[in-house]
Amino acid sequence: MIQTKLIPRTAEAHEPPMLIKSMLAQSLKYEPQREIVYRDLFRMNYIQFNQRVRKLANVLTELGIKPGDMVAVFDWDSHRYLECFFGVTSYGAILHTINVRLSPAQILYTMNHAKDKIVLIHEDFLPILAAIKDQLTTVEKFVVLSDKVYTGTAEVKPLNELPEGVEGEYEALLNSASDQYEFPDFDENTWATSFYTTGTTGNPKGVYFSHRQLFMHTMGLLTYIIGYEAMPFKGSTDVYMPITPMFHVHAWGFPFLATMMSAKQVYPGRYEPELLLKLLIAEGVTLSHCVPTILNMLVSSPAAPRFRENLSRWKVIIGGSALTKGLANAATGLGITVISGYGMSETAPILAVGYLNEQEKMCLPEEQIDLRTRAGRIAPFVELRLMDDNGQFVAHDGHSLGEIVARGPWLTQGYYEDPERGADLWKGGWLHTGDVASITTDHWVIVSDRTKDVIKTGGEWVSSLDMEDVLSQVEGIAESAVVGLPDERWGERPHALIIQKPGYALTAEGVKAELQAKVDRGDLHKWYVPDRIVFVQEIPKTSVGKIDKKKIRSEMKELILGK
Amino acid sequence: MIQTKLIPRTAEAHEPPMLIKSMLAQSLKYEPQREIVYRDLFRMNYIQFNQRVRKLANVLTELGIKPGDMVAVFDWDSHRYLECFFGVTSYGAILHTINVRLSPAQILYTMNHAKDKIVLIHEDFLPILAAIKDQLTTVEKFVVLSDKVYTGTAEVKPLNELPEGVEGEYEALLNSASDQYEFPDFDENTWATSFYTTGTTGNPKGVYFSHRQLFMHTMGLLTYIIGYEAMPFKGSTDVYMPITPMFHVHAWGFPFLATMMSAKQVYPGRYEPELLLKLLIAEGVTLSHCVPTILNMLVSSPAAPRFRENLSRWKVIIGGSALTKGLANAATGLGITVISGYGMSETAPILAVGYLNEQEKMCLPEEQIDLRTRAGRIAPFVELRLMDDNGQFVAHDGHSLGEIVARGPWLTQGYYEDPERGADLWKGGWLHTGDVASITTDHWVIVSDRTKDVIKTGGEWVSSLDMEDVLSQVEGIAESAVVGLPDERWGERPHALIIQKPGYALTAEGVKAELQAKVDRGDLHKWYVPDRIVFVQEIPKTSVGKIDKKKIRSEMKELILGK
Structure with missing residues (x-):
């Protein structure tokens, strides 16, 4: 970094850190009447959401959780998870989003490795917890998340029937907490979230993100998805439903953006094809993201053609694995707008999303499908390069191959307590993705292999x-x-x-x-x-x-x- | 600030500072064919713009300008000014935008006070320069900006006819420079811009902004103007023309946003009503900002009703002084979308912009005009409070009055070399605007007086x-x-x-x-x-x-x- 002249600061002058709470504050300002919906069970507006987030902070305080403590969440995609995205982090604690698809042994490893202090767990996962509970070395308390409190059809188990250490049910704890809480200022490099990614060898690796990084990731999405209308995401008027789990890279960071924009949001809980389609139609969902398998399941549903009119308002970003032309065509045939995104757990995750510019929008449909199935165009504020085995950069000419290496404002700065693999990840000052690609002169990324397979x-x-x-x-x-x-x-x-x-x-x-x-x-x-x-x-x-x-x-x- | 746990960083891990160059990089990525237009004299696309910005950096290097040096610009609104917004700052130097409306004595004061090292000056202003040149204490070099190079109808004066110290003409210097330049990384708190604001007493006061602050201001505009479609600004597809001078708070920061989004931009040079209207029509301008006087001039023009169709695509943000209902009605009558913004030189400038939410959009037209003529709704990431004489906060109830005090990511952190007035500005850790207002429970700001007049x-x-x-x-x-x-x-x-x-x-x-x-x-x-x-x-x-x-x-x- 070269030496420059910094701005002088008057003693009492103030400049706020970039924190998740500044996105939360925004959610209340302009469209507080918009709703956040959970399945067919619960709905609230942004005023209530903000109250509940502050109640959660009071509950955590009561339970003895301190800034810097690790709070694990073990839930399907829910409004409660969203409350944790904002409440746990703005409190200064760290949100550990547990990958419910890992084996119990892997989950146990990640919880001990992360040093989770408290676990918020959906009752569906209590059997997993029962199996590993005795081997948890750091967890002191549990809070149970129950859907039954919303239906009234069944009672939540009384505390004495719940596993030992359970402090109560989430909704009941919130009910008894005050909705007054002033979220404090702190360093924007404060650790906000953590989760684990598995590879083919070794233990799961813990990635982590700061408040500043998640704020900047939201700004990147905002620039791309709303500013350029890459999707086009219609500002705050879209209705958003994630179909990538919230434990998977914060559902690609979209809940932060949707909340900041006080867009209507729909959280589908456990993914059930029928309910997904029902919510999509009934709540007027217009924006989602998912892996190709889920999209394929929905477009192959016999019911899909009946809902062409609704589906023609639906825009879907595909990631996780490659969007095939067949699937892109099938979705387009139903009127769905699809485009690819590219990223990984280590990159929070967005590195590229497709964007067709004015010239490309005039291409023939099959050429457009070709573009839409590419990994994407390099995202705002992200720098992607191709590197060869000698650490030299490879030309962006659309055909030369190299490993994609990245720099940007939202990349994990290592693996938690794993210095060796962290150093490998950041060898030479660039994050190594392990993906092999070419990049065109106009910033399209075409992923063609993994470095270990090339x-x-x-x-x-x-x-x-x-x-x-x-x-x-x-x-x-x-x-x-x-x-x-x-x-x-x-x-x-x-x-x-x-x-x-x-x-x-x-x-x-x-x-x-x-x-x-x-x-x-x-x-x-x-x-x-x-x-x-x-x-x-x-x-x-x-x-x-x-x-x-x-x-x-x-x-x-x-x-x-x-x- | 409370103590929290910061993210650990691997030795070689990289996280970029937020610099103006990251917005510049973005301008080239997706819509590089869009144009930047200067009057009826010059047009280029974003590829050429980026080349010219890098050429400018090479010219500055050649002229011995170093990071931290003050580069004064003395021009009407032009593409060259935009090149300086990005080139001078990304080079690490500081852009001093000179208020051409000040008296020659005030201009002289500000140039000596800022310690300008080089001046880029439009030939229209050479007479002012001639009058003060002998009293400039720090300026070493001059570059002349001429419009004649674009018309070919008249020769630029040969160097030996230009005032002593002139190194050449801008366009000629650019022509002979290389378009290769790698903008360096540096601290995001690097001083990027400066300009002077005059009050009723004392010398002009110098305000200043860092790269981080201007980046964040752009994110604020993006959230508000595009994300919420406060205007609605249609992402990157709008055509932008400033009608607030670029020397006045960077034309409210919109050129940074428009450039980052690679929107088509039109720079009108010296404001001439006929040319403004002509550019508005011919270039398809859809977004501008100006003071009420200019809007009044345009809507009162006998030609205006003939261009109703074009004007109905035009969205205008009004600031500087209050938008009256009469003017709002006249503009609305011509199909123009108008809304108020509120801010000041010290605040970069946006503190509030009108935004009608879903409920308010259903109000009667006259109620909407009432909202549109309010100062605005508190901007994203900005905190506004009302303070009484004892430094106590006043309720946001829509009628209690107090002085507006502000915190946010883009406020000047003092006045340059004026610690006393800087300390007054930031008394008690809040920036004192000197404006008296009430704030409604739903975040509308209603300015009603100046503190000195209340x-x-x-x-x-x-x-x-x-x-x-x-x-x-x-x-x-x-x-x-x-x-x-x-x-x-x-x-x-x-x-x-x-x-x-x-x-x-x-x-x-x-x-x-x-x-x-x-x-x-x-x-x-x-x-x-x-x-x-x-x-x-x-x-x-x-x-x-x-x-x-x-x-x-x-x-x-x-x-x-x-x-």
Whole structure:
């Protein structure tokens, strides 16, 4: 950083830190009558929401929670979770959003590692808690979140029937608390949230974000999603419903934006396809975000075409994994506006979101779908570069590949109490995403592989996914997996596993000949052609159904190289 | 500030400062083909704009300007000015925007006080420069800005005909500079801009803003003007033309927002009514801001009704002085959307802008005009309070009066090298605006007087302007001025000067009787009724046509109290 002249400050002059509470304060100013809805169970306006957030701060005070303490939340997407987003953090405590999809053993690890002091837990998860409770080393208290208090059809269990350590039910505790609370000022680099991300090896890693980072992430979304109308998000008049869990990178940060803009919000609780569709229609939802699987489930629903009119007002940002052209077309066919976003837990998460500019909006529909299925355009205030193995930047020319490295105002500054993996993440002063991509001259990011799967051959990077895409176009190939294996001369060379379709009798030579024809036509670089093609009955997959290239590389090395 | 736990940072982790260059970077990302237009003389797209900003940095380097140096600009509203907004500041130097409307002696004072090192000056202002040049104590170099280079109809004077010290003409210097320049990172509290504000007494006062403050002000505008569609500003698709000078609080900060959003921008140079209207129509301007005088000039133009269709797309934010209902109605009648903003030089400037929420948008037109002519609704991230003479906060109940005091992320932290007046400004940790207002429970600010003119009687504050408004409704009164004068029992009491309309023979007793009737009906507090009413032929005015209450209080005290 170069030396410059700073502004002089009068002794009593004041400049506020950027805190989550400044977004909260905004939610009350202009449209306090707008609603926050929870399933078909509960609704309130922003005045009531603000009162409840302050009540929560009083409840935490009563329970002995101090600034800097870790407050774990174990809930589906709810208005209570939103209250914690603002109340826990503005109180100066740290919100640990627990990934309910982890195994009980992993959940136990993350809770002990984070040193959770109190846990707010939905009654649906009490069985998990029961299983791990005795091994929790830091948790002192529990608060139960019950949906039954809203229906009145069933009683919440009396305290003495709840597990030991439970201080009460959330709604009951709020009811007895004062709604007066002045949130204090503190350093904007105060730790606001934390959660854990799992990789293929080792324990879950804890990422963390400061008030300033979450404020700036909201400003980034505001610039992009509202300012540029990337979606277009119609300012505060849209109705927002997350369909990415709130424990997953704060539902991509949208609840902060929607609350600051006092937009109507709908929280669907546990995701149930029928209820999602019902809420979408009944509450007039216009903006959501989700993974492709959820969108696919909704557009494939037999009921969907009946709601074309409602769906044509619905805008969806897709992330988590790639938006395929097929899904984009199916959604577009129902009138839904879809676009991709790109990011990860470490990046809070937005690094890129699609945006079609004035010239691109005049493209043919299929060209637009092509753009919409790209990872996105580099987000405001974010710097993305491509880096090669030597730490050199790769040109943004739309075809050269490199690892995406990032800088920006909302990136985790390490992994909690894991200095070694934190240093790897930030090697050379750039956050390493582990994703391989090209970037166009006009700032589109085209993700093509993971760094661990890309094949580095003779100084060139070959995307295993691109090569699988090429193979998928060869007649008779049902499925393929391409991996890099060591090679004395080139460092690595691609090798392919292929499952052929019934009734075909492909040969390695035949497939190679087809690929060579593409090379001769200039459609394929010659170093993409796999050295060896092996026909198999099955391709190893991970538990979530992705090709397990690590396993292929380690266990099938013999098979491939040996044949 | 309470103690909290800050986020831990890995050694190589990076988090960028909030700098003006991050807004500049954004301008190139999505809509680089949009245009920036200067009168009917020059147009360029954002790619060219970014190149020119980097060229400017190279020119400054060549001229020996260092980070921390003060660069004065003396120009009408132009694309060059916009280039300085970004280029001078991102270079780490400080932009001093000179108020061309000050007297040459005041300009001289501000330039010496600010320690300007280089001056970029439009050729129109060379005569002013010639008059003060010998007395400038710090300026080393000059660059001339000429419009003739764009017309080709006349030659720019050769260097040897220009005043001594002139390094060349702006456009020529840019032409010979490289367009490669990497703007450095530096502390976000770096001083970015400065300008001077004049009061009724003493020398002009220098206010100043940091990169962080101008970034945050842009985020505030973004939230308000785009996010809430307060105007509604249609994101990046609006066409923006300032009609408040760029030397006046950075044209209210809108050029930073418009540039970040790569909106089309139109810079009108010297304000000429015909050209303004022509640009408005020809370039499709949809968003402007100006003082009431300018709007009045435009809506009163005989040509205006012919352009109703164009004007109905035009949204105007009014500030500087109060938007009257008459003007608001006239503008609305032509289809123009108008709303008030409130702020001052010390506050960068936005403290409040009108925003009609969903309930208010359903009000009758005249009720809406009433809201639109209020000072505004408290802006995002800004805290406004009302303070009494004892430093106690006054209730926000819509009628209690107090001085508006402010906190927020973009307030000058003092006056440059003027610690005494800086300490007054920030007394008690709140910025004192000197404006008296009430604030409603729903965050509307209703400015009613200046603190120095409000009459403090028996613990109550009486707005002199409100009282003048009451008098204006009495038949036969042409004009009035109400001031407070010392009173042994009540501290102060109101006194009125009245000019009566020709043909009337009002008496003080008669006027008082009318006021008493209002008191009896409950329409007026009894302490509002002036102690003494004096009929005069003329009411003292300041040079800008405002009632000179200071003069009335000092010089006319005898006249009023003596009679």
